Amino acid sequence: MKLYVKQMIVKALEQARSGGELKFESEPDIVVEKPKGTGQGDFSTTVALTLAKSEKKSPRSVAESILKYLPSSSADIESVEIAGPGFINFKMTPEFFLERLKGVARQGCEFGSVNAGKNEKILLEFVSANPTGPLHIGHGRGAAVGHSLSLLLKRAGFDVETEYYVNDVGNQMNNLGRSAWLRYRELFGEKINFPDDLYRGEYVKGTAQEIIDLKGKEFLGKSEEEVLPFFREFAGDSILNGIREDLAVFGVKFDRWFKEGSLYEDDLVGKSVDWLREKGHVYEKDGAVWLKSSDFNDEKDRVLVKQSGEKTYFCSDIAYHKNKIDRGFSKIIDLWGADHHGYVPRVQAVLEAMGYSKDVFRVLLVQFVALKRGKEKVSMSTRSGEFITLSEVIEEVGVDAARYFFLMRSSDTHLDFDLELAKEEAPENPVFYIQYAHARICSIFRNASDSGMVVPGPEEVDLSVLSEADAFSLIHKMLILPEVVEKSALAFEVHRVPHFLHDLVSEFHSYYAKHRVLSEDRPLSLARLFLLDCVRTTIANGLSIMGVSAPDKM
């Protein structure tokens, strides 16, 4: 929609230049926006202000030069005028908006899709929590943001795949196996002094019980060495299955679950090290193998292979990221908890050492979630294993509210998640505010069909009876969705979607309160039904990006 105005300005600028009135060399950035104030038209541009300096003229006189070459009125434009320090304001005709409104109905659930991504292949990795314990609320934020981001990017025309990286090797898995083994013996009555550095959470007892149910006392009396492989794998699989289930309940699915272990099966890890060594980025010191990451903006060098001969987590991560790029993605995006930010330069360094372009890899950091119950902070201590799990939160507040709350804030600020507010079916709860609007519209449709009226199609509806300013304001708002999708996708900022929806819905409720939809005036009723159907579509499409349902009734 703005593009249309922008193109007009571009044309006018070109003409003004060939007419000798302006002398800019390269086309300036043209900002077109919806003015905040009333009486400032439907669109506004600041080009004249931007150009003023290089043209060595006052902004207003630049604006006047541009204005000469703009159509002062047409089928789409009602008027163009200069305002304030040099803004050029456009007022559009009703037909301009009404035609585009019909477009919303024609596009239906496709409305809001754009092709800004041009089918670029993106791999989005998120959650990727170690299978050493159930997902907690922080992972929930990552899951909601990651999944919605994938939906958003798809809507914006990217070819997106999602992936969960399963860290199924290494020390933590050994610790998990050992924890299960100790709990197993404990369940048979042995007195265990449970070490602090192992997993103390209740869930490990559950896993131990599962093993007993399956294998009985088969392992009793054996050495840790003997039983560890079984316990490690069993516990890991059991917990991973739990994670899968939790995510499924949350509506989050992955295209692929990528196991760290598979990198070792194909020796991709060893090959990556060899390859880096050939390039001269690897050296040996103190019996370990190091990467010269300090050559690539990392603060110091990093160990790839420990003295013990074991490879570090970083080492397999190198192979993993190389593998991702080799699979043909032009962009790989990782969503990490903010506590991993120190790890970013390291991965960037190694990818650069490997010769990949800097902007292939992008990390999005998601800040912490503080759980609250009203004013009270709910303490979360991972050490004791006493944290609130994602599934507990979902159980308490529901999928829709949980997802909405995770998505409503910019992910680079801390999030206060208020359990009381999220589960309240009250006006304070923003999820219900939006869903309520959708249900309300559906309810009007039900009433309409009771009196023999159906929402008309875009080809048959007569919208000329829509004249109130509120309707046009509502239409303008709806038509912004494609821009919201494009901009938030390019910025990787999902939170703009719920903010847009909240604004839109607020205008709808206000319209509803002022203008009765169903009345004796049949043509007007039909036109308003059509208008609301488009609002409904817009709400539903927006909610679908968030993975939140759009209910017909509540």
Place this chain on the structure above:
RNA sequence: GCGCCCAUAGCUCAGCUGGAUAGAGCGACGGUUUGCGGAACCGUAGGUCAGAGGUUCGAGUCCUCUUGGGCGCACCA
């Protein structure tokens, strides 16, 4: 000590590549319905955009410093 993130109304937060008078929600106060869902609507109060410099025609937005908070600085994953 070094590095990253954050600081906007009483609270929780928006503010898109710098643009017109800084916006919502909640909370507070007051109002609206014998009609389409009152889970709603309308109004009032509430701000030195942490502080100080700087760049600019123009700064909440960009730069520097200070203060305050979060996080990270492993041969853990």
